[in-house]
Amino acid sequence: MLASKALVNVLFLTSEVHPFAKTGGLGDVSAALPAALNRAGHDVRVFLPLYGRIDLRKHRMRRVESLRDLRVSFGGRAWTLQVLAAPLPGSTLEVFFLHCPELYARQGIYTHDADEHLRFLVLSCGALTAAQRMRFAPDVVHCNDWPTALTPLLLETRFAWDKDIFGGTKTVLTIHNLNYQGMFPAHVLPDTGLADSAHLFHQDQLREGRINFLLHGVLYADALTTVSPTYAREIRTPEYGAGLDGLLRARGNALSGILNGIDHGEWNPQTDAHLPARYSARDLSGKRTCKQRLLASAQLPYVEQAPLFAIVSRLAGQKGLDLVPDALAPLLRRHPLQLVVLGSGERRLVRMFRELERHFPRQVRFRDTFDVGLSHRIEAGADFFLMPSRYEPCGLNQMYSLRYGTVPVVRKTGGLSDTVRQWNPRTGEGTGILFDHHDAAGLRWATETALQLFNDPVAFRRLQEAGMAEDFSWDAQVAEYEQVYPRGRAPHTKG
Ligand code: ADP
8 A cells, every 4th residue: 555645834935936926937936846745645835025016916826814913023123014815727726925015016027126135025024924924834834046045044044943833843934046146235234134144144255244134044954955866966066056056066955856747737838818719739730820820920921831940038148149150140141040039138238139130030039028928829829939048947848838839949057957868860759959069150050950850740740749758747846845845744733
């Protein structure tokens, strides 16, 4: 007989949850992973800030009366928080929002404001205070990225007295991207309310005048995870370690790489409500309709023989998009290939894609915006998806692409090398095209290989089918998190 598995109480702290607040993959993961943990029977309570842009009506928010007027105070300041809750679409889970307009009613999710450190410290302290009020004793507090990375230290200091609630709590920090560390000047130390515990902060950094939130999560979390096995290895090297590789090597035993899944409810070409037509691996005719409609909406001609390449991305240095003009311009001149780009972010990259569009107005279209519906239509309508990333902790779009029969063309790094299998023209096996060296020649070679593949419809179709058959569901990944989480209580004894 199979032993029944232990169930755990998880307090999940994050700065993004899709569809409420998202700037990238963290938002997708912070929705899908808690939902999958919940399906597996664990008791998960997700907390994030109620940002000004979140639409209360649309998301059917309710006020949680039992968590009324939560008081959080540290560093000589005090805040009174209200808690709202909303159903997570596609799940029986409710998500909790900390309402504090003074801190969160701003334009963006992240800001450059002088109190940025306080905005996320209040998230950590507010969620821990809510757990106390709910009498919810977490077996694990699961923190994500720099915004909640000081939580393990808070549990060892300010909240250590509460043995009833936190006496058995372990902490897990998931690093979704090592390069965003939450770096603040050392003079904010008194603000954090942890001045008495200054000796617990990284002393060299304090002397150099800095406090790095993520670094303290790496130091104090019981377990560290990151979002793919390859990235877990890469971040222990100086090339990818963003200055923390030494520490990550030192904590190597605590660090594991767990590949992200994708939400099969949200990303499914057979049911996707964003698409003008739906399709499956058996019948791809709907995909052709998606391509025609996408091109029409982009005011580009539909040319039967022309492959459509796509990019959906934050426009940031990490994504390696600066290679695109040098790599693709010679091919665009010689070949009728087309390119659709959806992205927002750094100005220089916006200018770069505008320029490319201006040079190739009948082949290139660039949309400088963030549009979830369009990102689905692009995944469905394109033939190839480009991700020339410098580094890529996991990457989700290549997995969405595989699911949508869109062949990924990716740099061999991080999660991209864990999820895309190289096409072998001799055997016909593989799911995509990978290139090694991050330079224009590498991307040009990969794109030329894609053109060669597209000219062989049988081989192309085989790759599409192989990609669509891959299983990146979250339910498989939950078992890996269960390995990392401490052993919880016996089933059906929720306390
Ligand atoms: P990262 O987290 O580094 O941005 P990921 O590939 O892990 O990269 O996740 C990116 C997520 O953000 C995907 O769901 C992608 O579709 C989405 N995304 C990125 N840019 C845009 C955009 N301009 N419009 C809509 N969705 C976007």
